[in-house]
Amino acid sequence: xTTSPAPKRKFSLPYTLIVEKRVEDTPRWLPAxxxxxxxLIAFLIAGIILKQIGGQPLVVMRFFFQxxxxxxxxxxxxxxxxxxxxxxxxxxxxxxxxxxWNIGAEGQFYMGAFFASLVVLLPxxxxxxxxxxxxxxxxxxxxxxxxxxxxxxGFLKARFAVNEIITTLMLNYVAILWNxxxxxxxxxxxxxxxxxxxxxxxxxxxxxxxARQYPTLSGMTLHLGILIAILAAVIVxxxxxxxxxxxxxxxTGDNKEAARYAGINISRNIILVMMFSGxxxxxxxxxxxxxxxxxxxERISPGYGFTGIIIAWLAKLNPIAVIPxxxxxxxxxxxxxxxxxxGLSSLLQGIVLFMVISSDFLLRYKVRVAHRS
Amino acid sequence: xxxxxxMRAGLATGTILLFAAIGEIYAERSGILNLGVEGMMLLGAxxxxxxxxxxxxxxxxxxxxxxxxxxxSMAHGLVTIHLQADQVVSxxxxxxxxxxxxxxxxxxxxxxxxxxxxxxxxxxLSQIPFLGxxxxxxxxxxxxxxxxxxxxxxxxxxxxxxxxxxxAIGEKPEAADTMGVNVYRxxxxxVFVGGxxxxxxxxxxxxxxxxxxxxxxxxxxxxxxxxGLVIFAQWDPWRAALGAYLFGALxxxxxxxxxxxxxxxxxxxxxxxxxxxxxxxxxxxxLTILALVIGSRAAIRNRLGAPAALGIPYIRGERxx
Numbered sequence: 001x002t003t004s005p006a007p008k009r010k011f012s013l014p015y016t017l018i019v020e021k022r023v024e025d026t027p028r029w030l031p032a033x034x035x036x037x038x039x040l041i042a043f044l045i046a047g048i049i050l051k052q053i054g055g056q057p058l059v060v061m062r063f064f065f066q067x068x069x070x071x072x073x074x075x076x077x078x079x080x081x082x083x084x085x086x087x088x089x090x091x092x093x094x095x096x097x098x099x100x101w102n103i104g105a106e107g108q109f110y111m112g113a114f115f116a117s118l119v120v121l122l123p124x125x126x127x128x129x130x131x132x133x134x135x136x137x138x139x140x141x142x143x144x145x146x147x148x149x150x151x152x153x154g155f156l157k158a159r160f161a162v163n164e165i166i167t168t169l170m171l172n173y174v175a176i177l178w179n180x181x182x183x184x185x186x187x188x189x190x191x192x193x194x195x196x197x198x199x200x201x202x203x204x205x206x207x208x209x210x211a212r213q214y215p216t217l218s219g220m221t222l223h224l225g226i227l228i229a230i231l232a233a234v235i236v237x238x239x240x241x242x243x244x245x246x247x248x249x250x251x252t253g254d255n256k257e258a259a260r261y262a263g264i265n266i267s268r269n270i271i272l273v274m275m276f277s278g279x280x281x282x283x284x285x286x287x288x289x290x291x292x293x294x295x296x297x298e299r300i301s302p303g304y305g306f307t308g309i310i311i312a313w314l315a316k317l318n319p320i321a322v323i324p325x326x327x328x329x330x331x332x333x334x335x336x337x338x339x340x341x342x343g344l345s346s347l348l349q350g351i352v353l354f355m356v357i358s359s360d361f362l363l364r365y366k367v368r369v370a371h372r373s
Numbered sequence: 374x375x376x377x378x379x380m381r382a383g384l385a386t387g388t389i390l391l392f393a394a395i396g397e398i399y400a401e402r403s404g405i406l407n408l409g410v411e412g413m414m415l416l417g418a419x420x421x422x423x424x425x426x427x428x429x430x431x432x433x434x435x436x437x438x439x440x441x442x443x444x445x446s447m448a449h450g451l452v453t454i455h456l457q458a459d460q461v462v463s464x465x466x467x468x469x470x471x472x473x474x475x476x477x478x479x480x481x482x483x484x485x486x487x488x489x490x491x492x493x494x495x496x497x498l499s500q501i502p503f504l505g506x507x508x509x510x511x512x513x514x515x516x517x518x519x520x521x522x523x524x525x526x527x528x529x530x531x532x533x534x535x536x537x538x539x540x541a542i543g544e545k546p547e548a549a550d551t552m553g554v555n556v557y558r559x560x561x562x563x564v565f566v567g568g569x570x571x572x573x574x575x576x577x578x579x580x581x582x583x584x585x586x587x588x589x590x591x592x593x594x595x596x597x598x599x600x601g602l603v604i605f606a607q608w609d610p611w612r613a614a615l616g617a618y619l620f621g622a623l624x625x626x627x628x629x630x631x632x633x634x635x636x637x638x639x640x641x642x643x644x645x646x647x648x649x650x651x652x653x654x655x656x657x658x659x660l661t662i663l664a665l666v667i668g669s670r671a672a673i674r675n676r677l678g679a680p681a682a683l684g685i686p687y688i689r690g691e692r693x694x
Contacts, residue, residue, distance in 0.1 A: 053477065101461050156662070162669045165408065165461065166601040170658040173594060181651040306469070313462055343476020343588075350412075350470030354448060357458040357466065364457075 016372045019365050026363045031316045034362055038314070038355035039328070046348045068331035076207065076220040080292060082323075082330030084109070084284035084301070086229035088308030089315065089322040090236045091146075091280035096312055097240060098253040098273050104153060104168025105281040106305025107175035108146040112282025113289045114179055115145025117296040120198045121187055127199060134201045138286050139228075146282015147275040149175060154274030158267035164274070172305065183298060194297035204291035225287035230323060232280065237319040249273060281305060302333060303346075310353045379629060380507045383622025388519040389577045390617035393599035395526050396570025398608050400446075402530065403563035404543040404682040407449055408464025410571045411596025412471020413442040417572025418579035418591045419479040425580055426487035434487065435576050442572020443565045445471050450564040454557055457686035468596075472589060482586040490514050490581040513581040515573075519614075526610040539563060543680035546687040556687050571596065594658075601661040605668035608680065616664065623660065627653045 047057035068078045088105045095102035116138040119125060124141075125134055153167040180193075187195040204223040211218035240246035252259040252266055260266060288300055307329055315321035329349075336345030361367075393410055400407045420441035425434025449467045452458045490513045498509040508520075530536040538559060541549035546556045578591055585591075598620065606613035631650055672679075 049477070103465065156666060160666050160669050161673060162662075162665045163601075163604055166597065166604065166665055167662050169594075169597050170601070170661050173658045174655045177651045177655045181648055184651070185648040309462075309465060310469070343473045343479075345473070346469055347473025347477055350466050350468075350473050353462065353466035353469060354452060357462050358452050358456050360458055361456040 014372050015369050017367060018370045019367050022364060022366055030363060032321075034359035035314050035316065035321075035325075035356060038359050039352055042348060042351040042355050045351050046344070049347070050344070064331070064335045067335045072216075073219060074334065076222040078327060078330045078334050079222050079226055080330070081333045082326040083223070083225040083229050083291065084288050084304045085307060085311055085326035085329050085333075086226075086323055087232055087284035087287065088281050088304050089311035089326050090229075090232055090319055091277040091284075092308045092312035093315065093317050093319055093322060094236060094240070094249070094280065095273055095277040096253075097317055098249045098269065100154075100157075100270060100273055100277070101165045102150065102153070102168050102274060102277045103165060103309060104149065104171050104278070104305070105284075105308045106301060106303065107168070107172035108149040108278040108281035109285040109288075109301050109305050110172075110175040110179050111145040111149040111278075112142035112285030113145075113296060113300055114175075114182070114285075115148075115282065116142035116286035116289060117187075117195065117198075120202050121195060121296070129201055131201045131203075131205075134199075135204065135290065138202060138290055139283060142282045142286025143279035144282070146278040146280065146285065148278070149282070150274040150276075150278020151271060154271040157274075158270040179296065180298065183296060187296065189295075195295045197295050198290070202290055203294055204287065206291070221292070223287075223291035225291040228283070228287060229326075232283065233319045233323055236280075240319060245272075281308070302336075307333075307349060310349050310356075313353060314356050375629075377507055379622050379625045381512070382625035383618050383620075384508065384512065384516055384519075385582050385621065386624055387614075387618035387621030388513075388516050389574050389582060389595060390599050390602060390620055391519050391522070391574075391614055392515075392570045392577060393574035393596060394602045394606065394613040394617055395522065395610055396567040396574070397600055397603045398526070398530075398606070398610060398613060399539070399563045399570070400567030401603060401683055402539050402543045402608060402680055403560050404546060404680055404685065404687065405450070405453055405560055405564050405567075406460045406464060406684045407446065407467070407564060407567055408461060408600060409446065409449055409467025409471060409596075410567075410599050411592055411594065412468040412475075413445050413568050413571035414471075414575035414578075414592045414596045414599075415475040415589065416445050416471040417442040417575030419475040419482065419575070419586065420572065421576030422482060422485075422487060422579040422586050423479065425489075426482070426485050429488060431488045431490055431580060434580055435490070435573065438572040438576030438580075439569040440572070442575065443569040445474070446564050446568025446571070447561070449568075450561045453686065454560050454564070457688065460684050460686075476588055479586055479588060483588070485586070486584075487580070489584050490577075513577075515577050515581050523610050523614040530610065540680070542687075543682055546682050550687075550689065556689075560687070571599075574599070598657065598661050601665055604679075605661075605664040607668060607672060620657065620660070624657055627656055 043061070047061070050057045050060060067074060069075055088109060091105050091108070092102060119134060119138045119141050125137065149171060152171060153162075153164045156162040156167055157164045183193050183195060189196040204225055206223040207217040207220035240249065248259065248264045248269055251262065252264060252269060256266065284304065285300070289296055293300055311322055311325045311329055315325045332345055332348065393414060397407065397410055417438035421434040421438030423434075424437030425431045428434070445467065448470065449463050452463045453460045492511050492513045494511055495509040495517065499505045501509070528536075530539060538549065538554045541552075542554060542556045542559050550556050574595075575592065578595075579586055599617075602613055602616045602620070605616050630653060
């Protein structure tokens with residue numbers, strides 16, 4: 001072996017990047033700062049791409065803010081879209097805390113919607129049942145549907161060590177096809193690809209329902225689901241941060257071996273967490289059909305289940321932070337309905353997620369610019 | 374319900390899964406799990422279609438598809454290899470990014486007709502009775518490339534020195550590093566190879582098997598099925614090929630089941646009510662799950678499994694596995 005001399009550099013910058021591992025704790029403000037920075041940079045990159053393909057980024061951005069936060073009516077629209085996102089984001093948060101990659105929230109959402117519809121369409125209640133019995137029953141059924149769809153991959157993982165990423169994803173397709181079968185077939189409303197409209201008792205109360213007393217609320221579609229979602233966020237926060245089960249989930253996620261030695265039943269927790277995660281996504285499905293569309297139909301989700309993954313990550317798996325992040329993404333969806341081309345919203349989501357996980361590097365390492373000596 | 378037709382269709386659609394799955398085998402063997410196959414495939418399908426249309430040259434289309442997939446995969450490479458991010462989440466974001474890019478850039482491609490990959494008979498081989506009409510007659514060039522690709526991929530992984538390095542960096546990167554193998558550079562390289570092959574798989578759809586650009590419907594989840602196949606195949610090209618072709622045949626058989634009014638002497642329920650077709654459409658996804666269960670059980674029994682360092686970032690100078 002001969003050692004070759006280091007090649008002579010013709011040109012080098014007088015500065016260099018020094019990367020070193022953080023020894024002290026990460027500053028408390030940094031995770032939030034990286035999330036916000038990621039979103040800003042993602043918007044910038046999306047703007048550049050838009051410019052390149054001949055769009056007008058500034059016009060689109062101004063349109064974006066007007067269409068999503070410009071008036072009380074559109075704020076209400078944004079929050080309507082944020083509602084299922086909060087619930088789905090929470091579901092992903094719970095699973096990801098245990099490093100269970102549940103990317104089947106989409107399917108769990110559809111199964112939740114399907115099971116909740118059973119209450120009305122089977123029917124499980126009489127036609128003149130009151131709202132107080134129908135709504136809670138639909139919530140429970142929605143959660144059961146989602147939990148069932150979470151149980152299958154959870155069980156397969158716990159029992160046969162089957163990769164949950166693929167199974168949850170495959171079950172998404174199955175759930176959508178299953179719903180289609182019923183919508184196109186037995187429950188079809190006069191041949192249309194949707195079920196008949198639910199009775200009023202199955203509708204979550206909306207702001208516009210109170211327009212008679214408060215005329216300003218007229219036309220606002222914001223429904224009770226948003227309160228359910230916020231309540232769910234608080235409950236999930238309590239479970240993860242204050243309960244014994246939450247501690248088990250987090251410990252298993254951080255260090256599986258340590259958890260095993262501590263006597264935690266990992267197999268059981270895999271199944272339970274997948275079911276809990278699925279139940280939250282199922283509740284989102286229930287809230288969507290009961291609060292927004294008032295019937296079961298095709299395409300009730302424009303990919304909420306997948307957006308939930310990004311939301312959970314952008315919120316750094318903090319259940320409370322899921323709420324503001326969901327509102328931002330709700331805005332993206334509201335604006336995305338009108339922004340062309342159609343893939344822009346998915347592109348933006350991809351860039352955001354990339355920025356977030358890249359910026360995680362800054363939480364683990366210190367990067368500074370130093371003079372080359 | 375003609376056996377020859379089903380097998381032929383299986384070979385054609387199986388080629389899509391074959392390229393994508395073998396690409397993913399390369400990436401995973403090097404220790405990098407890339408879940409972005411669906412995104413890379415869709416971008417490849419778009420880029421290939423678009424380039425073939427623009428240049429009127431299908432070969433440039435295929436090259437563009439491979440480059441598009443490869444370049445996109447480098448985003449995953451950078452984030453997982455140097456920035457040590459979680460490979461699962463990075464792969465998911467790659468799916469979003471690729472899908473979004475493909476849909477944005479592919480705006481307005483629907484309905485166009487670019488030159489396609491030529492189809493032809495293989496001389497002599499197509500004369501073999503029974504096998505000839507199935508395997509060697511009137512297939513696209515990519516199908517024949519696929520046949521050669523399987524043994525080549527196997528030989529490379531198990532019988533060559535670079536292949537040994539590939540396995541080493543996926544099983545025990547710190548040992549490979551000690552022996553002078555550049556772990557970082559090779560991982561980038563194999564992620565790139567995986568991306569190129571996923572892009573080619575995408576172009577196989579849009580320029581050969583079901584020509585056209587149908588936005589997100591073009592791939593319709595086949596990238597994910599390819600990832601499932603890799604696990605079923607235990608990271609082995611031969612098993613991946615078997616799985617891919619079987620899957621392809623099954624997809625075709627499912628379509629054909631809806632045709633006849635009488636099936637095995639019974640009235641065909643699918644013929645009377647086409648809505649039962651939704652259940653048929655579920656079968657590829659359910660079969661993927663079953664294949665995974667079988668694959669995972671076999672892995673436990675044979676103590677085989679994923680490359681030991683799969684999903685773990687390599688950090689030079691830190692204690693390894």
